[in-house]
Amino acid sequence: MDRKPVAMGVGVVAVVMLVCGATVGLPMLMFGQADAEAAACEVPSLPGSSPVPGAGRWDSVATTNAATIVAVGQQRQVPPRGYVIALATAMQESTLRNLANAKVPESLALPHEGVGRDHDSVGLFQQRPGWGSVRERMTPTYAAGKFYEALVKVDGWQQMRLTDAAQAVQRSGLPEAYQKWEGDAEQLAALVLGLPDIDDIGGGAPIAPCGVDDLGPVPVGPGGWVQPIRAPVNSGFGQRGRNFHAGVDMSKADVRGDAIRAASTGVVEQVKCDWYTTCDRDGHTRARGCGWYVDIRHPGNIVTRYCHMIQRPEVTIGQQVTAGMVIGFVGNSGGSSGPHLHFEVHLNVPPGPFHASRDNAVDPVPFMRAQGVPLGPAA
Numbered sequence: 001m002d003r004k005p006v007a008m009g010v011g012v013v014a015v016v017m018l019v020c021g022a023t024v025g026l027p028m029l030m031f032g033q034a035d036a037e038a039a040a041c042e043v044p045s046l047p048g049s050s051p052v053p054g055a056g057r058w059d060s061v062a063t064t065n066a067a068t069i070v071a072v073g074q075q076r077q078v079p080p081r082g083y084v085i086a087l088a089t090a091m092q093e094s095t096l097r098n099l100a101n102a103k104v105p106e107s108l109a110l111p112h113e114g115v116g117r118d119h120d121s122v123g124l125f126q127q128r129p130g131w132g133s134v135r136e137r138m139t140p141t142y143a144a145g146k147f148y149e150a151l152v153k154v155d156g157w158q159q160m161r162l163t164d165a166a167q168a169v170q171r172s173g174l175p176e177a178y179q180k181w182e183g184d185a186e187q188l189a190a191l192v193l194g195l196p197d198i199d200d201i202g203g204g205a206p207i208a209p210c211g212v213d214d215l216g217p218v219p220v221g222p223g224g225w226v227q228p229i230r231a232p233v234n235s236g237f238g239q240r241g242r243n244f245h246a247g248v249d250m251s252k253a254d255v256r257g258d259a260i261r262a263a264s265t266g267v268v269e270q271v272k273c274d275w276y277t278t279c280d281r282d283g284h285t286r287a288r289g290c291g292w293y294v295d296i297r298h299p300g301n302i303v304t305r306y307c308h309m310i311q312r313p314e315v316t317i318g319q320q321v322t323a324g325m326v327i328g329f330v331g332n333s334g335g336s337s338g339p340h341l342h343f344e345v346h347l348n349v350p351p352g353p354f355h356a357s358r359d360n361a362v363d364p365v366p367f368m369r370a371q372g373v374p375l376g377p378a379a
């Protein structure tokens, strides 16, 4: 909880920001540069479009294939972690070349960028006949599409080690072999997206047009998680006097009205104002509860909770959200002594609403650190 005094004018300013800042003003304020916003809104190059210059150890052929793989992922609205897994897989299988196979005569008659001889595998992902015809498997957009199709069916793929997720799709004889490409794949994904760093990949729907839902890029960790807000943790998880604090409180100067983002992809399980409090006004320490809050269920029976929002959240129960999507704005509703986000993480939550409790709450600080997105300030 944060007891910093709040000047009278701040609330008014924040509300104005919410209304007119939703499209342009807010990202400019948050990131201070127009090009960050432009990067998030850039339309990806379409599969099969003109060649891309080489990058690092990857020549123009490989980098063009990488751009195709990423673009197919964007079209299918796969979260960014998926592009990295797909690239690492194709790096291992074919060094990002559309390979024919010396033992598959038909493949040699089709356009190819090299010749392999592993069983009857062809193409960027070295897919075998079960994945499609020779011609299909040697069409990069088809091959990448089939890879993503299988990847997103793997339960919990965004939380897995890269090589485990890739192996769940590929069933290779060398299950560890994909892991060594993770760094290269992250760099190449960022490069073909025109971003300086993989962490700058927007967490919202990858092909969302610029607009109300798109407040600019947010850092997405390698596991597909993002910070719900960028602010320090002022009050930690655990026993607090006679009460148990089942989450962390995050706040900073002028945090009121800041966007709160879904920490990872999932389904909205709860949108609620606690019945015993009044949510469309500031709470106080004698009030109880979360005020306006949202619960999101992520793959693997993980639930995250976001409390004390300023107004009715921006999402509805049952809605699918992607990592980084704006779900509401920081406020001070419910049992709260100042504008902040109270953020909870629950593990092994049985299916169905209302099962996130203090018994399955874990400390969000180590949890988020393990996802590659430590909670904390970004100045």
Ligand SMILES: [Zn+2]
Residues within 6 Å of the ligand: 001, 245, 247, 248, 249, 341, 342, 343
């Ligand atoms: Zn709290």
